[in-house]
Amino acid sequence: MIVEDSAVVRRLLAHIVSRDPRLSLVAAVGSAEEALRELPRIRPDVISMDIRLPGMDGLEATRRIMAEQPTPIVVIADSVEDASLRISMNALRAGALAVVEKPVGMESGGHDRIAETICTQLSIMSQVPVIRRRGVTPGPGLRPEAVPAPQPEAPRLLAIAASTGGPPALAQVLGTLPADFPLPVLLVQHMGGAFMEGFSQWLDGLVPLKVGLARDGEAPRPGHVHVAPGDRHLLLGPGGLMQVSAGRPLASQRPSATLLFRSVAAALGPRAVGVLLTGMGEDGALGLAELRQAGGFTLTEHESTAVVYGMPAAAVRLGASCLSLPLPLIGPRLAQMARGRGA
Structure with a gap:
């Protein structure tokens, strides 16, 4: 289902979707209210959601859909408009799975790339099982004090990475860390390059730490979150300085979480x-x-809170994880470790 108030963009999205053999268009509506009315009848596998809508906007529509009839949602947003970016990021926090750049016309530069990204995201997200938004209560045996785990000696840096479902997860984890958190944080989030500056600004407004895009050649600073810029790897060099690299994607990803952790x-x-x-x-x-x-x-x-358990599950299978925790417990554990109070 396409939700888009502009008739021109709605037709363009319908054309893009109709050309892709992975997708079948079941409805194209011009308002959130119409989408909510049609949703119980049509029951789409995935929704393409505009953010700036007349009446109810895409953020409130996302909240309503996730509460009443949870359905995978991909936000289609103008990447250069600040207000749209903030609403888009908040829609991710409300349960949308991804945000992609809005196409602006068949003759515009990069149209084929944007069209392919939209269709790929819609196809992938249609496979994600979603549930009503709810808090998660950790089960017995998952509380930090109950699980013995190794403790690094005098940790000096935190590296963190996420993909689908990452923005709200990162906001929750980093939001529990104090402003005087003693470690620098290097962060990789898979997201379209056009959105990364807006993402870092959004996150900066939500968490106590200072958040900004990483700069090549600078030293990571305690209490600061250095975000990999759009379409660039973020690495820690041998001299302790950050490296922002346009090197080849690894497994189709740039930035690559594996390259960050490896460095x-x-x-x-x-x-x-x-x-x-x-x-x-x-x-x-x-x-x-x-x-x-x-x-x-x-x-x-932990699987109990992950929107998509793919990346953490792969790490667990490899024996790469010292400890698996539900999202609400990760931040407190990191704060405890950074203060040297043991595992």
């Missing part, structure tokens, strides 16, 4: 902490395994 393992070994959160695929698993082998402490999100 941190080589530079810091047992003095680093690595965290792998929700995400489709297996990016990060190999790198997290290398970090654990180097003596670092590695943590994965």
Whole structure:
């Protein structure tokens, strides 16, 4: 189902979807209210959601859909408009699975790339099982004090990565860390390059730490979150300086979580902490395994809270995870470790 108020863009999206053999268009509506009326009857596998809609906007529509009839939602947003970016990021927090760039016309530059990205995201997200938004209560045996795990010696840096479902997960984890958190944080989030600056600004407004895009050649700073820029790898160099690289994608990913963890393992070994959160695929698993082998402490999100358990599950299968925790317990454990109070 396409939800888009502009008739021109609605026709363009319908044309893009109709050309892709992976997809079948069941409805194209011009408002959130119409989408909510049609949803119980049509029951689409995935929804393409505009954000700036007349009446109810896409954020409120996402909240309503996730509460009443949970359905995978891909937000289609204007990548250059600040207000749309903020609403898009909040829609991810409300349960949308991904945000992609809105096409602007058949003759525009990059149209084929944007069209392919939209269709691929719609196809992938249609396979994701979603549930009504709810809090998660950790089960017995999952509380930090109940699970013995190794503790790195004087940790000096935290590397964290996520993909599908990552923005709200990252906001929750980082939001529990104090402003004077003593470690620098290097962060990889899989998202279209056009959205990364807006994502970092959105996250900066939600968490106590300072958040911004990583800069090549700079030293990571305690209490700061350095985000991999759009379509660039983020690495930690041998001298402890950040490297922002346009090197080849690894397993189709740039930035690559595996390359981040691998570089941190080589530079810091047992003095680093690595965290792998929700995400489709297996990016990060190999790198997290290398970090654990180097003596670092590695943590994965537990299946009970992961929107998509693909990346954490791959790490667990490889034996890359020292500890698996539900999302609400990850931040407190990191704060505890950074203060040197043991595992």
